[in-house]
Amino acid sequence: MTLSDVTFTWPDGAPVFERLSLTIGTGRTGLVGTNGSGKSTLLSLLAGRLRPESGSITTPGEIGYLPQNLVLDTERRVDDVLGVTAIRAAIKAVESGDTAEEHLTTIGDNWDVEERTRAILDRLGLGVVRLDQRAGELSGGELTLLGLAALLLRRPAVLLLDEPTNNLDLRARELVYREVAAWTGILVVVSHDRELLRSVDRIAEVRDHEVTLYGGDLAEYEHAVEVAQEAARRHVRAAESDVKRQKRELVEAGIKLARRARYGRQMWDRKREPKVRMRKRQEDAQIAAGKYRNLHADRLEDAVETLKAAEELVREDAEIRVELPETLVSPGQDALRIDAVPRFGPAANLHVMGPERIALVGPNGSGKTTLLRTITGDLPPKSGDVRLFVPARLLPQRIDILDDTMSIVDNVRRFAPSLTDNEIRARLARFLFRGTAAERTVASLSGGERFRAALAALLLTDPAPKLLILDEPTNNLDLASVRRLTEALRAYRGALIVASHDRPFLADIGITRWLPLPHPEDETR
Incomplete structure (x- = not known):
């Protein structure tokens, strides 16, 4: 093609x-x-x-x-x-x-x-x-x-x-x-x-x-990009050093020219030579000084241009900066107990303690989403008991926690009414919604943008979640954003339950326990 x-x-x-x-x-x-x-x-x-x-x-x-x-x-x-x-x-x-x-x-x-x-x-x-x-x-x-x-x-x-x-x-x-x-x-x-x-x-x-x-x-x-980026960063450092050196030399040139000018004025005042010759000497000195000053100014300008060119090669991608709340679930502390039969799927018997990281895996139709919504109370179970001991928040797969008719700012305000408008906008900027972008309606957002807005709203809720529940969180994120989310989840000190088919992502966030759900056809055999 x-x-x-x-x-x-x-x-x-x-x-x-x-x-x-x-x-x-x-x-x-x-x-x-x-x-x-x-x-x-x-x-x-x-x-x-x-x-x-x-x-x-x-x-x-x-x-x-x-x-x-x-x-x-x-x-x-x-x-x-x-x-x-x-x-x-x-x-x-x-x-x-x-x-x-x-x-x-x-x-x-x-x-x-x-x-x-x-x-x-x-x-x-x-x-x-x-x-x-x-x-x-x-x-x-x-x-x-x-x-x-x-x-x-x-x-x-x-x-x-x-x-x-x-x-x-x-x-x-x-x-x-x-x-x-x-x-x-x-x-x-x-x-x-x-x-x-x-x-x-x-x-x-x-x-x-x-x-x-x-x-x-x-x-x-990724290796080729990293090698190129390391070379670009080295070029930036070298160019920055050259700019500093050229600035220093330009200052030193100015000092040297000032000394020469003082010496010339002293010679004029003493009038030890004919005026014509002294005037010619002064003109020559001024021309030479101008050339000398321009030479260093040109060198500085070239160094600045080289630095700009080097900086353009360094990637500064607009990536989300996920800052999860400072939550801590201590080892041995209860976070969740569920012994229930959800509306759909197999019976669930799960006890989550401390900052555990649980991967909920299984084929489509096995009941993962139903179980997650049962945990958060969005769906009552057929029978049994669900007990949450810490604040929990769910980021659903379809990201339906947002009102499509409202702006991003207004949606976040629903979840965090105690925050000021400036505080909300400052937090949204970390999710790449800056200035007027935060005023966009949710209906106008792409899949990745909708995810970022929902994640911002989820993490700004009050009280902050100590049990974070994510349903297929990487579906609409690019590689850079998945990397940022991964880094944030690694630093999260609360309990975590993630339903995902993304095996590299699950491996990277440090899953401590795997909870497989069987295929619904297997349940009937």
Whole structure:
């Protein structure tokens, strides 16, 4: 795929790319960048969903595109989503004796479409899904896999995937990892899934309206960036030293010129030489002094420009600065006891003591979210008892704790009525909502922005949470923000319960206990 001088700007005038030229060859390319950098926009341009203002995009054949939030008509049948309805109907007609030319044309070389369809569905863990089933009967994760199956059936030359593992459980993620690893054509995947990005051949980073290619997987990309950043920081330190030296030399030059000027005035006052010669000597001295002063001023200007250029190479990404409240749950202190049967899912018997870090894991549909909402009291259990001994707060997966019609500031004020407006705005600035950005309504926010706003509101509640409960917290965060959140959770001294399929994230935050929930089908066996 080739992009030549591609320029794209949003209708509000915000530039995304300007004269971007890029070639993406055969193999797997991971597309990374901070939230809002233009990753999904670039994928939409490649897919033809968006058209550039100028420039051209050439592709080697058919493109298969899986958007981040796949929306399907709930009444559509599975075979319609897979694009095989007409072929199946034509094969059925021929088998019934109707050999009309139109049926044969529709079938083409796809006489084995039923077998290939079932094979791909089985490969993606959808073996129990019927072709005549309605899409509305499938879960969100199953719909994502169904969308991927539709692309694999078409066998496109180019496969474009936008966050394909979002909201998938571990078993489904493993299936996506396998398909990505096995792809032999051109594949471009937007993702912050560290495990998925370990299987790519190269990383394309979207940054500052440009795209830079790095050979290797995520680990090699991060190493290359760190090496370049260390070199950039060394250049900054050297440039800063040079600026100081040039400033010092400029001052010393001024002192030296001042001495010469005093000596010249003394010579003039003594009038030991003819006035014409003395005037000529004075003019020559002034010219020489000007050149000398300009020389040092130019050197200082060059040093400052060198420093600016060096500083531009050092990354100062706008990353959230998560400051969790100073909460402490002492070892041996009770935080939670639950011995209950939630409305959905298996019975729960859990005792949390001290600053434990518990990972709640299990497939989609196993009841993780229901259990978390049962713990916080949002859902009463069918039976049993839930006792919280410390203040607890839940950041839900769908981030529905915010009022879409209200501004970010007003939403946070609901959770922290005792804080002043200035205090709220100062805290929001740490979550990258500065100035007028804090006045935006929640409805206008992207997924990552909504997460940041919800996290800010959660952490500013009164009293501060000593049991923090997170439901799939990394789903809408870029790699940099996940790193910041990880660092904050490491420093958190309260108890922690996290439901997540992100294994690297769970490993990084220091989980002390794993609580697996079985698949609902396993419960009925």
